[in-house]
Amino acid sequence: MxxxxxxxxxxxxxxxxxxxxxxxxxxxxxxxxxxxxxxxxxxxxxxxxxxxxxxxxxxxxxxxxxxxxxxxxxxxxxxxxxxxxxxxxxxxxxxxxxxxxxxxxxxxxxxxATARRRVEREREEAVAAREEEAARAAESAAAAELAGRHLMLLGDISQAMTATLDIDEAVQRFAQLVVPQLADWCLVSVVEQGRRRDVGRAHRDPAMVEAMHRYADLRARTNSSAAPVPTALREGRPVVIQQLEPEQVEAMTTPAARAALAPLAPSAVATFPLVARGELFGAVTLVTGPARGPFSDAELRTADIASRRAALALDNARLATAQSRVAERLQRSLLSAPVQPDHLELAVRYRPAAQDVAIGGDWYDAFQQPDGATVLVIGDVMGHDLEAAAAMAQLKTLVRAIAYDRQDEPAEVVRRVDRAVAGLDVATLATALVARVEQDDADRGTGVRRLRWATAGHPVPLLLLADGTVVDLEAPVGPPLGMGWMGDRVDGVALLPPGSTLLLFTDGLFERRTGDLDQGRARLREAVQTLAGEPLDVLCDGLLAALLVDGAEDDVALLAVRAHREPSRRAADHPAPAAVAAVGG
Missing domain, CATH: 3.30.450.20 (PAS domain)
Known part of the structure; x- marks a missing residue:
């Protein structure tokens, strides 16, 4: 069974x-x-x-x-x-x-298991595709973020470097902006009159700044011709070394410079020439350390663009500085030094508008006539540019020639100048004040002087008396020059006592675009009174410092005259006057 x-x-x-x-x-x-x-x-x-x-x-x-x-x-x-x-x-x-x-x-x-494996493979491929897409999206976002940062950097460079005309300050701003976005440290070289200076310097690690300065102080005079900066300056092209080898460093510089460079541990170096309008005048050197390694393509592209923008900004600054210097020299050559008659002390100041070219239509002048009288002139041609300066030169010459020729009273000088402006077709409109410091026999005997002046639309002068009193020297104000005025012009007359100071000025000293003229004039009187008793140069500088603390909105010309005491020849017959005389016609 x-x-x-x-x-x-x-x-x-x-x-x-x-x-x-x-x-x-x-x-x-x-x-x-x-x-x-x-x-x-x-x-x-x-x-x-x-x-x-x-x-x-x-x-x-x-x-x-x-x-x-x-x-x-x-x-x-x-x-x-x-x-x-x-x-x-x-x-x-x-x-x-x-x-x-x-x-x-x-x-x-x-x-x-074929069907199951196919489903699993499709699932894995779908997951992989999603992961790849996410990776691409993340990479794209990272690239976009990096591009955005680099774009902002380029904008910051343009803004920072065009905000100053000082070359050294501009390149220092550049170096501080590109570190650490593009490199661990940066040196900017500037070539002036054939001499190279390593001016702009920045390092991301504050502890390495001193070492960077030690090396930079040696670099310009120790670099061999094979070094990146001499090569970039010679050939006008970028020099990029993505892995800096010891033998390359040895071929580039001296033992002392290599010793200074060692603590900085350079890994990669990229040098870009500063070229603008066909002129090469410097180079930017970017350096990375071992932790950062080679430059990325994006960093090199941005650095190349940044160097071009920096070059253009520096060239504009150089041109503007050169133009400003030429303009200021021209302006000062037009504003001749004033005379210094016996017992009169004259001081002049000129300040160009802070936001414009250093040349314009404001002027001062002081000269002696054949009879010994001193002529003072202050004027303001509309505008502060080369055209205004050219018109000012013509007006100054006209006033000098006419006033010296006949020794007329100021009102007649102004009238004849205005007629000449119209007759010679000088296309300008200007305010002016012509004054004459004179002494007749009586005044000479008492040691005082008399001031006679006429104004063509110009601010009235101030008189600072020896006791600190500030007086507005009021007189009839005629129309500006260039209007073809056919009516009368009138002189004002006042005594110029010993120890007093006469101030002639253009409206840029006290007038502000957003302020009240009366308030501006009051501030001027207050500043003058505060500085009473100061030497004449100190008085002039103090007025500019007090009234132009935020810079000059318009050109400013200032002419100050101090009457020093002189011995009286007939003191018993002619006692010194105690007050300012009345205005006469």
Missing amino acids: TTVGGAARADLLMLAVEGMARPLFVLDRDWRFGYINPAGAALLGHTVETLTGRDVWEAFPEAVGGPFEQHYRHVAATGEPAGFEAWFEPLQTWFQVDAFRSEAGVVVTYDD
């Missing part, structure tokens, strides 16, 4: 395996198919009859040497079960395989 029962159970087991949906085969010790169920044969593209008894490696030679043979032989040799997945090219199928050793041989069950 046991045998019959055992046979029955074996038959039942065989029926179960035969009908099992999962493929299964058994390989005997000679690697022949001892058994394969229908599902297994069908999955392998065969029938049970065509595979049973066949050598597995002959039936499927493509499996030889691959993962199938490796795993099956390992199971047969060790008895250790194996589970794996492998691709079988002839059937274009991924197999999920489980194998174990039995008394009958190596038992193998397997499934078609």
